[in-house]
Amino acid sequence: MARAAVPGGLSARRAWRDATLVERRPExxxxxxxxxxxxDWPGHLPGQHVDVRLAAPDGYTATRSYSVSAPERGDRVELTVQRVPDGEVSGFLADGLAVGDAVRLRGPVGGWFVWRATQAEPVLLVAGGSGVVPLMSMLRACSEVDHAGGPPFRLVYSVRExxxxxxxxxxxxxxxxxxVDVHLVHTRRAPEAxxxxxxxxxxxxxxxxxxxxExxxxxxxxxxxxFVEAAADLLVGLGHAPDRIRTERFGPSGP
Structure with missing residues (x-):
């Protein structure tokens, strides 16, 4: 998976491309x-995101950013979208977009919040709610390479229930x-076990x-x-170097 720092080059990443839905999987x-x-997808790295544009017949357009949830697989790009209250784009993508429908897509975007198979150090992933999406791309990329003797991964995933x-x-x-060590944190209701x-x-x-x-x-x-601010503070308090903590955030509140 040896690639340039950010796949595709600037002009390729700025271009809008036609994207056709070929599969839906409920999560x-x-x-x-x-x-x-x-x-003609230029490729992406685990942790990057894309811009998705929807267009109405009257010319109205809406654009939102979504993290890629799987590593590079040719011209296939996987996005996991969580419906949010009053979300005009997330609601349509989650409920209205059908197999065969088309959207416009631009990217990949981001070069800091990424994981590369050449990294040798341990990896700690901390997710709140749908923040697990780009981290899942990293876990899947890790599982697709020869990981014998490779760095250990730990995922701490916080959800309401x-x-x-x-x-x-x-x-x-x-x-x-x-x-991979997976640790679930339930903030409102946990399984009986x-x-x-x-x-x-x-x-x-x-x-x-x-x-x-250490x-x-x-x-x-x-x-x-x-959630991100609280988690980063906890990590610093545990002795993690601030320059080794990479963050990606959205919205006003957490689980």
């Missing part, structure tokens, strides 16, 4: 994965392997059993603004 009651076929876990079955499978009490993210949630801040992991934190 939760409010989230769906959309698999798009994008003509069990039904909000995006990629539930896939994460359960990843959590059984030696290379859960041993962690319900509540917001705490410092001890971010401490792994085999490695910690091993200088790269930390990727994604979620609503309040």
């Amino acid at each position: 939760t009651d409010s989230a769906v994965t959309l698999v798009l076929d994008v003509h 069990p039904g909000d876990v995006i990629y539930r079955d896939e994460l359960a499978g990843l959590g059984t392997g030696d290379a 859960a041993t962690r009490p319900v509540g917001r993210l705490r410092a001890d949630d971010l401490v792994g059993s085999a490695w910690g801040a 091993d200088a992991p790269t930390c990727y934190v994604c979620g609503p603004t309040g």
